[in-house]
Amino acid sequence: MTPAMAVLEFRLAKYRHYWRSATFNSLATPVLLLFGLGMSVGSYVNRHGSLGVPYLEFVAPGLLASSTLQLAMTESGAPVFNSFHWERSYFGMIIAPPRTVDIIAGELAYQALRITPTAVIFTALMAAFGAVHSFWAIALPLVAVLVGLAGAGPMFAYSASVSSVSMMSVMLRFSLLPMTMFAGVFFPITRLPAGIRPVAYVLPLWHGVQLSRAAASGIGTATAACGHVLVLLLWCAAGVAVAHGRFVKQLTP
Amino acid sequence: MAATAFLYRSVLGDELLLARAAAMTSRNATLFRSARSYSMLLISGFAEPIFYLVLVGWGVGSLIGGMTLADGRHVSYLSYVAPALLAFTAMSGALAETTTNFFGKLRYQRQYEAVLNTPLTPGDVAFGELGWAMLRGLLYCTAFLVVMVALGATTPLRALAAVPVVVLVGLAFGALGMAISSFMRSWQDLDYIIAVEFAFFLFSATFVPLQAYPTALQVIVRVTPLYQGVQILRGISLGAPSWSLLGNAGYLVVLTIVTMAISTRRIRRLFRT
Numbered sequence: 001m002t003p004a005m006a007v008l009e010f011r012l013a014k015y016r017h018y019w020r021s022a023t024f025n026s027l028a029t030p031v032l033l034l035f036g037l038g039m040s041v042g043s044y045v046n047r048h049g050s051l052g053v054p055y056l057e058f059v060a061p062g063l064l065a066s067s068t069l070q071l072a073m074t075e076s077g078a079p080v081f082n083s084f085h086w087e088r089s090y091f092g093m094i095i096a097p098p099r100t101v102d103i104i105a106g107e108l109a110y111q112a113l114r115i116t117p118t119a120v121i122f123t124a125l126m127a128a129f130g131a132v133h134s135f136w137a138i139a140l141p142l143v144a145v146l147v148g149l150a151g152a153g154p155m156f157a158y159s160a161s162v163s164s165v166s167m168m169s170v171m172l173r174f175s176l177l178p179m180t181m182f183a184g185v186f187f188p189i190t191r192l193p194a195g196i197r198p199v200a201y202v203l204p205l206w207h208g209v210q211l212s213r214a215a216a217s218g219i220g221t222a223t224a225a226c227g228h229v230l231v232l233l234l235w236c237a238a239g240v241a242v243a244h245g246r247f248v249k250q251l252t253p
Numbered sequence: 254m255a256a257t258a259f260l261y262r263s264v265l266g267d268e269l270l271l272a273r274a275a276a277m278t279s280r281n282a283t284l285f286r287s288a289r290s291y292s293m294l295l296i297s298g299f300a301e302p303i304f305y306l307v308l309v310g311w312g313v314g315s316l317i318g319g320m321t322l323a324d325g326r327h328v329s330y331l332s333y334v335a336p337a338l339l340a341f342t343a344m345s346g347a348l349a350e351t352t353t354n355f356f357g358k359l360r361y362q363r364q365y366e367a368v369l370n371t372p373l374t375p376g377d378v379a380f381g382e383l384g385w386a387m388l389r390g391l392l393y394c395t396a397f398l399v400v401m402v403a404l405g406a407t408t409p410l411r412a413l414a415a416v417p418v419v420v421l422v423g424l425a426f427g428a429l430g431m432a433i434s435s436f437m438r439s440w441q442d443l444d445y446i447i448a449v450e451f452a453f454f455l456f457s458a459t460f461v462p463l464q465a466y467p468t469a470l471q472v473i474v475r476v477t478p479l480y481q482g483v484q485i486l487r488g489i490s491l492g493a494p495s496w497s498l499l500g501n502a503g504y505l506v507v508l509t510i511v512t513m514a515i516s517t518r519r520i521r522r523l524f525r526t
Contacts, residue, residue, distance in 0.1 A: 032455055
């Protein structure tokens with residue numbers, strides 16, 4: 001077994017003890033939002049007719065992307081911080097065969113696995129309620145994993161840098177919430193003033209939402225899709241690069 | 254004095270002295286001032302409801318246009334949704350304190366063991382914690398009301414009238430959260446509270462009138478606590494008060510008293526004082 005696999009196994013062994021409540025949690029928020037907004041606000045939006053598609057179809061792929069990003073950022077927040085400060089499990093790993101790169105690779109692989117079941121269930125729900133119109137929807141869980149990794153990379157770097165676990169909620173509030181606003185999850189970014197619209201193009205979530213919407217509807221070009229994938233990979237890579245430096249600094253005596 | 258002492262003893266099954274409860278509240282206030290990360294967390298709590306206001310009121314509102322009230326007036330979606338988000342802010346501010354923080358102090362930090370070795374009684378602890386929870390909610394709500402007035406969602410006078418209601422909503426949810434947390438066994442149980450809180454947020458006639466829900470859901474929503482707060486605050490904020498709002502307020506007062514009686518008894522039982 002490679003050292004990175006051992007790190008992954010460590011995470012999975014822990015996950016085995018709380019997977020029920022974890023799955024419930026990661027699904028409760030997006031599913032409640034999907035039906036809460038889809039049913040209530042949806043009927044008003046549809047009556048107003050300003051979107052062109054039913055609100056449920058618009059908001060569902062966006063919710064998949066935003067809730068996955070939230071899940072990945074939460075999971076690579078406190079648990080990673082914990083491994084440095086309270087549990088100090090990384091300090092145990094680093095004197096065993098795993099190197100810093102192995103730890104990060106194992107953690108990334110865990111994020112991908114952690115996201116997959118939630119994304120598959122949410123995609124199935126979307127299909128069941130008619131929010132999916134293309135064969136490409138099969139790729140939705142993969143899109144979700146990509147969005148998750150784009151959030152996890154930078155979050156590793158953050159979690160390895162802060163000195164208090166309360167800073168996790170601060171990060172989620174100041175990055176996730178505003179991002180949801182700018183990324184066209186609940187309304188198209190064409191509703192934003194033209195001056196601040198370019199902010200969306202930098203954010204990983206906007207690319208995730210676009211990719212997810214394209215997969216659900218089957219509408220979009222290959223060039224655009226490749227562009228979105230590239231930006232998401234870039235966010236992940238940049239995050240991992242910074243995280244590596246932070247991990248080395250924390251774990252070097 | 255004797256009469257109030259008797260009242261506290263019969264309702265709470267315990268003694269309560271507000272001066273002693275204030276010592277518990279001021280302990281939290283001192284921590285707020287000294288711990289940087291804790292105050293960062295509190296300050297970020299200001300931002301959250303304001304983001305929601307802009308996101309939903311203005312962003313989603315642009316897809317809806319406006320709302321027509323029962324009295325025939327047409328209001329912007331932002332003004333319609335703002336009082337509901339205000340009620341949510343009062344709820345979540347108070348709940349954050351009496352669920353996660355209270356549970357941590359109760360089960361892990363063992364802080365109340367030390368506190369109860371001083372003249373403070375379980376009743377003092379419960380009311381002291383509730384006081385701080387309400388203040389935290391009020392802090393967020395004050396900022397939110399200023400933003401509401403600035404965006405023209407309500408008038409300054411109505412915003413002022415909303416303050417006591419916000420206090421009541423904070424007390425009711427702070428008390429409810431504390432009573433429930435006192436029965437929790439692990440952090441995982443707290444996740445269920447968060448899910449219920451989120452369901453309240455979505456289904457309390459928050460974004461659309463009650464009549465837009467399916468009939469079965471309407472019946473359930475009518476008896477949930479956040480709906481009461483949304484009704485009162487929307488009535489005040491949009492300038493359409495009615496006598497029925499007193500019923501909603503009465504619900505919250507009763508909820509506060511009953512859940513505080515439970516919390517006090519639970520604290521005493523857990524620490525056998």
